[in-house]
Amino acid sequence: MAMPSPLPVRNGVGATRLRVPATGPWPTVGAFMTERFFHLDPERLLSRFDQGEIVAIDGAALTRRTPLGVHDFVWYYREPAVEMHIPFEVEILHQDADLLVVDKPHFLPTTPGGKFLQNSALIRLRNLLDNPDLAPIHRLDRATAGLLMFSVRPETRGAYQLLFERREVEKVYEAVSPLPQGWDPGSPALSGLPFPLVHRNHIEKLRGTVRVQVDPERQPNAETLVELIGFDDRVLHTLLRPHSGRMHQLRVHLAELGVGILNDVFYPDLLPEQPDDFTRPLQLLARELRFTDPLTGAPREFATKRMLQQAPQP
Known part of the structure; x- marks a missing residue:
């Protein structure tokens, strides 16, 4: 069972829990935290103790002088550095007493992480819907x-x-890739396989890496059905039906088939980190969701209103 937070959600953001060691070279919890968060200004962090913003499991505020070993955990609200605004909005498509379905824009994370907090779909929606x-x-x-x-x-x-x-949700995506070399309009195929084709491999996310790893020696744990939507003299437009939901699965599978997604900075090659270019979004779109509602037994089907800007014109 998850440990309940003594602090309420604030501005859409829940408090962060930090485990505090029982022993160590730090005389106080504050000393431990200033070393743990060495990238932050120490005095600013310690001032949060003075303001009662770092608390124990019972909600009692700790002070700068609270000794190590008294508390196993402390709670506090994250204060990220100046956050870059993502200038695109989440669109609500469906809302009832149990379920909310939205159309997420490119560049906006689903949940807070790293340098994004208020600029995440979850926090924006919590604040919007209270x-x-x-x-x-x-x-x-x-x-x-x-x-x-x-x-x-x-x-x-x-x-x-x-x-x-249980993989009981049918997920459909679409992607746009550069037209591969040697493309035969009369006999469309990828890696020698005619459409529709199935691609499988073993994908694993290793700690401390930004990309997933593919292990050709292990049993496949990721599978995608790839169908052809269309093409022109520049790009290929595909429909993707993942059977599994591994991290970066669709991006990896298309890259392995020789048609990495347009504007992908991770696959097939990891490009140097650059500021977001809002004019060049990744050409990948979560297009459809279908499932049987577990509460009512009724079929549910949702479709995005968004379109990929690089998709060939019909």
């Missing part, structure tokens, strides 16, 4: 646009999460 219980049922990469589902209340959250765990 609902601190809102939680994502699944996730999309920050670079990917399209359909995203949230649970409205904890009592029914598990039923929707089980749909994804």
